[in-house]
Amino acid sequence: MKQLLGIIKYLAVIAISLLALIPFYVLLYLSLNTPSSNVFEGGILPVPNFYFGNFKKAWFASQLGTAIGNSLIITVGALFIMVVLSSAAAYSIARFNSKMNSVIFNVLLICMMVPAIIITVPLYTLMRSIHGINTLWAMILLLASNGLPMAVFLYTSFIKALPREVEESAIIDGCTYFSAFWRVTFHFLKPVTASLIILSGLGIWNNYGQAVFFLQKQEMRTVPLAVSMFFQKYGADWNQMAAAAMIGLAPAVLAFLAFQKYFIKGITAGAVKG
Template structure:
């Protein structure tokens, strides 16, 4: 009976894995197939490995420029998120008080508000500060969107660290600010990895707000380039899949680079808040 239960667990795990991997299989199948070859036209489970699709998609969709825009927005946003959210999380975790508790509760409540609801007032604000079609405004917006969850994760993780970590540095003459950056921050690599992956993927794949605030073609990010490619050239599924695969590659590589810290950071953030 115990062996049967174990086999059932493995079977369920395998089924979930297959369901999760299947969309990526379809994406790569289409990206490596000729226009006339598709799953719907027969029982062909292997593509004809047309690698030329990637070069064609790169040249036709101008995805290189779009990925550069996405890299600038994502990279700068993550620098802001890590610097500000870690500092805020440290202040909330180490200096308990009604004000800090109110700040944390406000951030948690703001996480429940769908971003699409505030698009109209955000557009008015962006227009008034001349932020439409600019990198800096999109960077600030993406950082603000990711800040509540990031602060929560940092706060939860720092609460698990012993106070002696920075108190010894303070006794040696450091301020709490310098003690945090010189000592405590080095222990935050797991939660920083979690913040970078969660926020980075969200920013890199953001479409709902980028479509409003980045209207010029030269300012388009990766999701906008793929969408415009489909609208402009029709249902060239193989080229669109190739473009999507190119754009997903940096996200996959980033996850593989940070995965050893990711689970630890997420778990610690969920244990104690």
């Protein structure tokens, strides 16, 4: 009976995995098909024509090289700000109990529940007042501030699980709390930092809802905006859209593969220590 249940579990996992891969196969199929074949047809698992011209056309038509560069600058910049500010703020909240820290933490929790799209109108007014429309630096600050509440929450939970002796020994040796955090405590935050980079990084890379409002010039567009051009300027060109989406997915997939080991460690460590 146990063996039968084990087989059923494995079959269920395989079925779920295959269902999750279907959209990616459809995307790959469309990207490798000729322009005359822009629908998914030919049976349950059709074979594409292996036409690679769509990738070349999509690259130049939507200026994907510029878009990938913009997305990379925004993602790296926002993540750097998030990691530095949220880890330091979380250390203060986790290690120094005070009413002010408690209020700040609760306010951040409330901010996590507010959808970013709701505050788009006031943000647009603010961005115009600081001349941040169509600028990468303003988009970096915007997306970093959107992700700070969740980042502080993750770091706070992780730091609270660490023993205080981690930094107290350094403080006894003459370090300040500031230097003890960056020299000692932060070293133990690598798993949760990797988790934050993957979770928040993918969200920033794929951000469309706010980028479409604040990055209106073509030379400032990110990957999601570049892909969306095939529904606006060039009509519903499914083959080039799929090719552009595949190219845009590549950096995100490579980043996930590079950090997945640390991501799994972060999830496992958080589960054990929590």
